[in-house]
């Protein structure tokens with residue numbers, strides 16, 4: 001059997017895991033969706049692009065044996081996560097889900113939880129200036145909004161977009177000061193975000209609290225049953241070492 005470990009990536013955790021495994025001399029292949037024009041590449045070998053659904057990943061694993069697979073994709077990358085679970089079932093490749101914990105509100109936060117992007121769009125319908133921090137692929141659900149909307153992304157967002165959208169091209173992480181300046185400059189009166197969790201994108205939540213701006217949070221999709229889950233890179237490293 002190959003000693004190779006496949007990491008389904010696209011997150012900081014996936015990069016940190018690849019860095020640690022490569023540092024331990026483990027043959028590591030990171031897979032990225034290839035959506036960002038200029039992705040931050042992890043060390044070790046990298047492949048780009050989809051596998052072709054669960055069947056495609058199954059066939060790929062049969063052609064390219066690995067000793068273990070870590071699904072370290074983003075908490076909202078539900079299609080890839082489902083494909084990984086299905087392909088692991090069929091091939092018997094051990095699979096671990098590495099997913100950072102979600103956010104929880106603290107004193108002073110005005111958070112409003114919703115189940116979907118569509119529900120988030122309904123929740124902000126009465127506001128005048130909306131910071132849509134849900135990712136550039138999630139904007140279609142907000143296309144009908146009449147409010148001023150602010151979108152920030154690494155690459156330009158694709159239509160459909162709300163009719164009055166200002167786009168800021170930037171790559172995080174951002175400081176609380178930068179987020180405060182952004183909220184102030186655009187007169188933002190509500191923020192919409194997915195429950196991505198982790199510190200990398202949390203400064204906007206602190207800034208919203210400081211300005212008394214409510215935050216609409218989209219709950220995470222459920223995880224596939226039967227797949228072990230860890231929250232930290234260190235736990236994922238232990239799991240890989242034990243394979």
Ligand code: NAP
Pocket residue numbers: 008009010011031032033035048049050051052053054056057072073074076077078079080081083134135137194
């Ligand atoms: P998704 O909806 O679950 O995936 C859509 C399709 O993209 C998958 O079916 C798969 O194509 C391909 N794909 C996704 N992740 C892949 C990977 N690591 N390697 C190879 N193919 C992959 O995922 P998404 O929400 O579009 O996210 C795409 C990438 O961006 C992921 O790597 C994710 O970690 C990262 N990301 C997502 C978000 C977010 O908010 N969703 C935020 C930050 C980073 P096939 O079916 O053809 O295999």
